[in-house]
Amino acid sequence: MTMWLAQSNAWAGIDVTRHLFLFSPMLTLVCTMLAVVACPIIVGRSAKTIGAVVVMGIIASFILAVRVAGEVAGGGISGLSTQPASGMLLVDNLSIAFQLILLIFMGGVTYLWWMGSSDSEENAPEFFILLLGSAVGMGLMVSTSNLLMIALAIETASLPSYAMVGFDKRDRRGAEASLKYLIFGAISAAIMLYGISLLYGLSGSLSVAIVAQHCIQSLASGHNLVITLVALMCLLSGIAFKISAFPFHFWCPDAFEGAKIEVTAWLSVASKSAALILLARLAMVFCAGVSAPEAIGMLSPLAWGIGIMAAITCTLGNFAAYKQTSAKRLLAYSSIAHAGYMLMAIAVFVHPHSDHGQEGMSALLTYIAIYMFMNLGAFGVVAMVVWDTGSDNLASFTGLLRRAPLLAVPMIICLMSLVGLPPFAGFIGKWWILVALGRLNDSLGWFLVITAVVNTLISLYYYMRIVVQMSLRDDGQPALSFPLGGMALVNICAIALFAMFGFAQPLKTTSEQFTRNIFDTTMAKTVVVDAAPAQPIESVQR
Amino acid sequence: MMIYQMTALATTILASAETTNVALHTNSNLELVLGIIMFTAAGFGIVFGGLTVGSVVRPKLFHPEKGTAYECGEPAIGDSWVQFDLRFYTVALVFIVFDVEIALLWPWAVVFKEMGAPAFWAFIVFFLLIAIPFAYEWKSGYLTWVRASSGQRHKPLLKDKVEMAAGSTPA
Numbered sequence: 001m002t003m004w005l006a007q008s009n010a011w012a013g014i015d016v017t018r019h020l021f022l023f024s025p026m027l028t029l030v031c032t033m034l035a036v037v038a039c040p041i042i043v044g045r046s047a048k049t050i051g052a053v054v055v056m057g058i059i060a061s062f063i064l065a066v067r068v069a070g071e072v073a074g075g076g077i078s079g080l081s082t083q084p085a086s087g088m089l090l091v092d093n094l095s096i097a098f099q100l101i102l103l104i105f106m107g108g109v110t111y112l113w114w115m116g117s118s119d120s121e122e123n124a125p126e127f128f129i130l131l132l133g134s135a136v137g138m139g140l141m142v143s144t145s146n147l148l149m150i151a152l153a154i155e156t157a158s159l160p161s162y163a164m165v166g167f168d169k170r171d172r173r174g175a176e177a178s179l180k181y182l183i184f185g186a187i188s189a190a191i192m193l194y195g196i197s198l199l200y201g202l203s204g205s206l207s208v209a210i211v212a213q214h215c216i217q218s219l220a221s222g223h224n225l226v227i228t229l230v231a232l233m234c235l236l237s238g239i240a241f242k243i244s245a246f247p248f249h250f251w252c253p254d255a256f257e258g259a260k261i262e263v264t265a266w267l268s269v270a271s272k273s274a275a276l277i278l279l280a281r282l283a284m285v286f287c288a289g290v291s292a293p294e295a296i297g298m299l300s301p302l303a304w305g306i307g308i309m310a311a312i313t314c315t316l317g318n319f320a321a322y323k324q325t326s327a328k329r330l331l332a333y334s335s336i337a338h339a340g341y342m343l344m345a346i347a348v349f350v351h352p353h354s355d356h357g358q359e360g361m362s363a364l365l366t367y368i369a370i371y372m373f374m375n376l377g378a379f380g381v382v383a384m385v386v387w388d389t390g391s392d393n394l395a396s397f398t399g400l401l402r403r404a405p406l407l408a409v410p411m412i413i414c415l416m417s418l419v420g421l422p423p424f425a426g427f428i429g430k431w432w433i434l435v436a437l438g439r440l441n442d443s444l445g446w447f448l449v450i451t452a453v454v455n456t457l458i459s460l461y462y463y464m465r466i467v468v469q470m471s472l473r474d475d476g477q478p479a480l481s482f483p484l485g486g487m488a489l490v491n492i493c494a495i496a497l498f499a500m501f502g503f504a505q506p507l508k509t510t511s512e513q514f515t516r517n518i519f520d521t522t523m524a525k526t527v528v529v530d531a532a533p534a535q536p537i538e539s540v541q542r
Numbered sequence: 543m544m545i546y547q548m549t550a551l552a553t554t555i556l557a558s559a560e561t562t563n564v565a566l567h568t569n570s571n572l573e574l575v576l577g578i579i580m581f582t583a584a585g586f587g588i589v590f591g592g593l594t595v596g597s598v599v600r601p602k603l604f605h606p607e608k609g610t611a612y613e614c615g616e617p618a619i620g621d622s623w624v625q626f627d628l629r630f631y632t633v634a635l636v637f638i639v640f641d642v643e644i645a646l647l648w649p650w651a652v653v654f655k656e657m658g659a660p661a662f663w664a665f666i667v668f669f670l671l672i673a674i675p676f677a678y679e680w681k682s683g684y685l686t687w688v689r690a691s692s693g694q695r696h697k698p699l700l701k702d703k704v705e706m707a708a709g710s711t712p713a
């Protein structure tokens with residue numbers, strides 16, 4: 001196959017087979033999508049059939065991703081281009097690590113869907129086309145450092161999400177949530193595209209590495225300063241929307257409350273962490289481009305910017321969660337707060353005096369892996385309460401410890417883990433971010449450490465509210481009936497949280513392995529800018 | 543004549559700015575801005591100038607027949623502010639998909655000889671990506687104009703619509 005692929009000139013510089021292999025996990029998901037579309041034509045619209053096809057696709061994709069992870073362990077490639085330094089897609093440890101997490105999580109969400117909706121759902125093919133589509137978009141988001149691909153990937157992840165939120169056409173709240181999400185998303189996408197077009201105009205390149213060099217030059221020299229900053233802000237706002245960071249978080253509670261619970265769980269972890277990894281990669285490329293001593297000072301405001309955004313995001317999320325009575329909405333605000341904690345890790349390696357880039361990065365990756373289990377468990381329990389009682393109000397959690405102890409105990413574990421209390425994995429995730437921040441040993445680091453600790457204390461209250469509702473209050477509601485498989489799922493999540501705390505050291509080593517080489521492949525330092533880069537438009541500012 | 547001269551000047555300036563792009567100096571930058579301003583002004587001028595001249599010159603003879611949508615003697619049914627049937631959009635979407643496919647087929651056909659077999663298979667994959675969803679759409683019945691689904695509500699017939707639109711006028 002390689003032979004005949006290499007015959008033609010246009011493909012000569014690319015080892016197509018290898019590149020296709022490295023990209024195979026996402027391609028498998030696309031093929032699964034096609035299979036799901038083909039199902040109604042060939043075998044019918046049965047939800048169970050569709051679910052089985054999807055699960056097979058996820059497993060195949062996961063196996064391939066594991067093999068690709070072995071392939072890129074020694075260093076990633078920037079591929080599908082004859083110019084290795086500025087490829088459209090990157091496959092490296094980081095992107096593969098995220099794709100593995102994403103696939104596991106998608107398996108969990110599919111299982112949750114199987115428990116709850118597969119009996120009543122008439123539109124299973126459509127649901128899974130959307131789910132797989134957004135998964136492909138998220139997989140692409142983490143494996144690119146090209147502005148065009150970033151925009152495309154964010155849209156690929158977003159558009160199915162809008163439709164998924166309003167998937168149940170008869171549900172008016174879902175439709176409203178979907179519309180709000182869509183309008184917010186469309187506007188931030190427009191702003192981001194505007195920023196990207198400005199960056200392209202300024203630097204003449206879509207490769208973030210080259211764009212970063214131009215930006216740093218203009219930041220250091222003050223030439224085109226304002227327009228560069230505006231363009232960067234616009235780009236950031238598009239990504240911050242996906243993270244639901246502070247000024248762009250408004251869609252989050254409404255969309256999460258209106259959506260079906262599986263969709264809420266999916267969006268709360270997958271969409272946010274994909275955007276966080278994307279932002280981390282961008283930040284990494286920018287920092288790598290800074291080598292001139294006079295430009296290093298330029299990073300400080302950037303680090304402070306991200307740090308303050310993170311601090312406001314998690315404080316706001318925690319305070320807003322205080323008075324919520326809907327469990328979905330409460331967990332939505334909690335996910336905003338957690339996005340804030342994870343943003344702090346990014347502030348670590350943007351910091352000019354930080355030699356701990358990898359530390360911040362591995363802390364972020366660990367946090368995402370842990371956060372996945374915490375949220376899957378918590379949303380799983382909420383889902384089962386909703387399926388039985390029909391309401392996600394906190395009142396329907398009353399006395400859950402008696403009504404369904406096998407759900408209440410994992411729920412308590414997940415909530416304590418979300419607070420960040422030992423002996424649960426949430427503590428580990430938070431601890432490493434705090435360690436990375438503390439090692440900065442300057443005002444930004446300590447400011448963020450104090451913010452995170454104070455926020456943890458605040459968050460204790462509202463998570464405890466659910467715990468108290470479940471354990472100390474009881475108004476004699478009948479015992480909960482729930483699917484055994486769902487009970488198994490949330491218990492596995494709870495056990496995983498214990499296990500990850502117990503095996504904290506292997507977890508750390510693994511995530512360090514997965515963030516080991518990324519600082520080489522995406523680094524602007526290794527980029528050989530071609531002899532004649534396109535001429536930037538001169539001095540738009542004047 | 544003046545507009546022609548202005549346009550000619552603007553194109554010259556723009557063309558020169560493009561060719562001297564490698565060594566942009568402040569002077570040509572100014573010329574570029576000037577050119578853009580002139581282009582914009584000429585554009586506005588042609589549109590609004592034409593409308594103004596037309597409104598002054600043309601005879602003003604109103605007649606109810608002239609106000610109708612079709613002046614060819616075909617009486618209009620109802621007004622155009624009705625809600626369009628969703629089925630029109632489905633057809634439009636399918637059209638767009640194949641339109642885009644044709645647009646992508648063109649550059650592919652141009653380089654097909656050089657690229658050889660990989661290009662063929664690449665396009666087969668792309669074609670499947672469109673063909674399978676199309677088959678899905680067909681199978682699901684979204685292309686059938688009159689759908690035989692029992693759940694659908696009874697839609698008013700065209701005759702009823704005409705009568706409703708006619709309103710108070712006696713039949």
